[in-house]
Amino acid sequence: MNTTVTRSLAALALGLFVTSPSQAQDAGKVDFEKQILPILKESCFKCHEKEHEENGKVKKPKGGLRLDGAAAIIKGGKEYPDENVVAGKPDASWLVKTMALPESDDLAMPPEGKGDRITPANIDLIKKWITEGANFGAWKGVE
Numbered sequence: 772m773n774t775t776v777t778r779s780l781a782a783l784a785l786g787l788f789v790t791s792p793s794q795a796q797d798a799g800k801v802d803f804e805k806q807i808l809p810i811l812k813e814s815c816f817k818c819h820e821k822e823h824e825e826n827g828k829v830k831k832p833k834g835g836l837r838l839d840g841a842a843a844i845i846k847g848g849k850e851y852p853d854e855n856v857v858a859g860k861p862d863a864s865w866l867v868k869t870m871a872l873p874e875s876d877d878l879a880m881p882p883e884g885k886g887d888r889i890t891p892a893n894i895d896l897i898k899k900w901i902t903e904g905a906n907f908g909a910w911k912g913v914e
């Protein structure tokens with residue numbers, strides 16, 4: 772085998788098996804901070820942020836789920852701890868499963884009447900991000 776072929780094969784093998792954070796910036800991969808975070812900010816943050824005061828009232832994250840930090844997103848909420856985002860498994864990840872439920876479902880997110888449905892294109896994007904390993908890159912968010 773000539774060296775060029777050997778080198779490309781080695782590069783390919785690395786690309787397939789190495790999943791260090793730097794690989795998250797690979798061209799073609801979904802970028803959490805640029806592409807996913809804005810969706811969560813827009814549609815989910817008002818109910819799923821760290822406990823804080825608003826107009827003199829303490830606001831707790833609904834369902835015990837915070838979506839404003841990487842560690843919190845992985846930790847998940849009360850009903851589905853550790854199953855909010857399961858890397859590699861979008862069908863096991865409640866973050867995106869709840870978005871895809873029919874609006875009438877009790878667990879549909881955002882809840883009925885509390886915001887626009889997430890578009891199918893954005894749901895696919897989030898699923899792709901989870902399939903690719905749910906990598907947050909350098910983003911940590913609120914600890």
Ligand code: HEC
Pocket residue numbers: 811814815816817818819833834835836847848849850851852855865866867869870877878880881882885886889
């Ligand atoms: C208006 C408030 C509100 C908004 C906006 C909202 N949620 Fe929720 N969420 C809730 C409430 C309340 C619960 C607790 C379960 C219930 O009562 O339905 C919950 C629970 C959840 C759970 C289950 C957590 C667990 O483990 O128990 C997930 C996952 C979830 N939300 C994801 C989302 C996502 C993703 C978005 C944005 C697309 C979102 N939510 C937007 C109010 C909200």
